[in-house]
Amino acid sequence: MLITTQDEFADYEIVKTLGLVKGNTIRARHVGKDILASLRTLVGGEIVEYTKMLAESREQSMDRLIADAKKLNADGVVCLRFTTSPVMQGAAELLAYGTAVSLKKK
């Protein structure tokens, strides 16, 4: 599956627009990691627990977006965007969305 944040692919022509595809997830770390993250705010620096959490969220959202695109028999996804919203303390939704398209090599 070809994916881009651009409106089009350099080597492919869009022959059909299939529609909106999306993938989302809401993840949290366990209470021990939350305590570690809170303690890191006392000393400063990267909160690696939440960095990993959001990285996992991005991967899972992308995988779900790709599965959504495959259901439409898409060759690629253009205009990929990520958005996030807080749900509760220590948990955030990450939504990946884009437009599924059929492609032809230029």
Place this chain on the structure above:
Amino acid sequence: MDKLEKIGYTLLGSLAAAYLIAMIVGMIAAFPYGLIGFIALGAVGILFIKVLRERLASTEDDYYAKEVDK
């Protein structure tokens, strides 16, 4: 998970278990009014066991936790 983390989690877990036991003993001592808290604790405990079993059985969550780094 390094050694310090394991020690920290073990201590916190032991503290939580001790606190829980103390709560249950207190609720039994406060019978019959302690039954209200006892039932609430039991209900929360059952829901916790449910989510724990679902998490342990989730291969999808295991995959992302193990394979994805920062």
